[in-house]
Amino acid sequence: MSHIATQLIHWHKDHGRHHLPWQGNRDPYAVWLSEVMLQQTQVNTVLPYYARFMREFPTISSLAQAPLDAVLVIWSGLGYYSRARNLHQAALMIMRDYQGQFPDSRAMIQKLPGIGRSTAAAIAVFAFSKREAILDGNVQRILTRYFGIAGYPGESSIKNLLWEKAEEVLPVTYRENQIETYTQALMDLGATVCIRHTPFCKICPLQQHCVAFKEKRVEQFPTTRLRKPLPKKEAVFLLLMQHQKLLLEKRPAPGIWGELWCPPEIKTGVDPVSYCQHQLGITVQFPVELPILDHQFTHFKLRIHPQLLHVVSSTLNPHNKFIWIKPSDALEQAIPAPVRELLKQTFLLDKHDPNKD
Ligand code: SF4
Secondary structure: OOHHHHHHHHHHHHHOOOOOOOOOOOOHHHHHHHHHHHOOOOHHHHHHHHHHHHHHOOOHHHHHHOOHHHHHHHHOOOOOOHHHHHHHHHHHHHHHHOOOOOOOOHHHHOOOOOOOHHHHHHHHHHHHOOOOOOOOHHHHHHHHHHHOOOOOOOOHHHHHHHHHHHHHOOOOOOOOOHHHHHHHHHHHHHHHOOOOOOOOHHHOOOHHHOHHHHOOOHHHOOOOOOOOOOOEEEEEEEEEEEOOEEEEEEOOOOOOOOOOEEOOEEOOOOOHHHHHHHHHOEEEOOOEEOOOEEEEOOOOEEEEEEEEEEEEEEOOOOOOOEEEEOHHHHOOOOOOHHHHHHHHHHHOOOOOOHHHO
16 A cells, blocks of 8 residues: 555554544545535635535435525535536536436546536545545645645646556555545545645654755645736626615626625626616616725735715616615525625625525
């Protein structure tokens, strides 16, 4: 067995995480949900969302039967909403193409929307004890340091090399739960010891053969990509109020906030009064500028200029695309985090966030 596998399996018994609610659960649905939620989000943030999601949609079939809107409401505030849309889409696919049975091979799992090779491998390991290698960001970091692999892991040649290494160090699986323990240990080491900044090498079970540690070059791995400054975008959000209700518009999918409810948005420089009149059929009083709100996405920064407008008269027919809603009730809809923040600030809402239960 590889040094990494032996050490990690041994280490995990006393030092790994054993308390997470999805651990020890062989239900592929529970494993899948936890892996997807953990893709871009910290464990502590995921915990209440995971519990609530499992309460609302305890099975694949309940998720498939739910309207996408209801799924987005539960996901609201967790970000990266394409994950929720893909979960819903995949649940429909599993019901339609696999008679409700979650596929049990990594290759088949990987064909579901929103599931890459590493996530598919993790599900195959934890739900079906398959001998598959994972390579998420944490594992990439461990392997680049352990083997002293230079070069940006996002480049395909480096990524391929890391996949080779990840497979090379897999444990033999003659003991029950060996692959599960190893995979969990790798995840735990990345989350608690071989962390991004100042890893705890002194207590690391891999220290003896770790190239980066032995050569005192830990901070050089993984090689980072030269970062260009993020592009900046600006937008004006129109908070239209009528009879103490706020107008929200459902964003089209696909898109960064596709299928989520937001205030109508216009470009900076566009006259809001004229926009409301001609595009929405709403006559408004002079807008009041509210404090600016900054939000950072992975690929750009958004500066939001909110404006409060009181409706004088309206011929808008809401259909499915618009709703008039009390600001406090809007917090219970599928709305993106910055809109949630904006509503709380503007309307002084300290209402308990349902997603934080
Ligand atoms: Fe990471 Fe340090 Fe362990 Fe090497 S010795 S794997 S750098 S924590």
